[in-house]
Amino acid sequence: KQEVTQIPAALSVPEGENLVLNCSFTDSAIYNLQWFRQDPGKGLTSLLLIQSSQREQTSGRLNASLDKSSGRSTLYIAASQPGDSATYLCAVGGIYGGSQGNLIFGKGTKLSVKP
């Protein structure tokens, strides 16, 4: 059974700092991996999607890497801003019939960027 772990559980940094969020998963037979952002009391917004054959994806100040063999992914946020404050969630897509099956989430990292 796939298990997804995110560390740290919470992180507080001053504005402008670069930071790294970590995600690990127990079963390397994955279809893809996604990073999401969740603001308090809201739904989730997809940030980056990495297919199992890819090593990284970039969008603006965000860069996500995937090392499937070691069961790890990192989300790098450059030049953090107060508006980046949110909970960041990692989700691993399982394989079902050659496509994506389940989508298992970690518990998230709650990020606070201080002005």
Next chain:
Amino acid sequence: SQTIHQWPATLVQPVGSPLSLECTVEGTSNPNLYWYRQAAGRGLQLLFYSVGIGQISSEVPQNLSASRPQDRQFILSSKKLLLSDSGFYLCAAGQGAQAFFGQGTRLTVV
């Protein structure tokens, strides 16, 4: 782009009452559909997912059930709610691409 509609946004139900939460998807066909529950301090727990009409996989044994009567409709139900069913319920759609989430239903069982 995909749009996920979930309703209601909030719901207060007595213990033992039935539940029906509906999720509909626009902008895609034959998506995977997911129901999650987010309880305080426990993260997003996958309850059910569906890869097609009538195909439901249950991830966690519980007193909830799910149905997919149409390609873009996913329903979460319970015959008798428990206090422990309280939480934030999220519907999502996706298939090998970025998953999209609805805005969620906050259910309080009293």
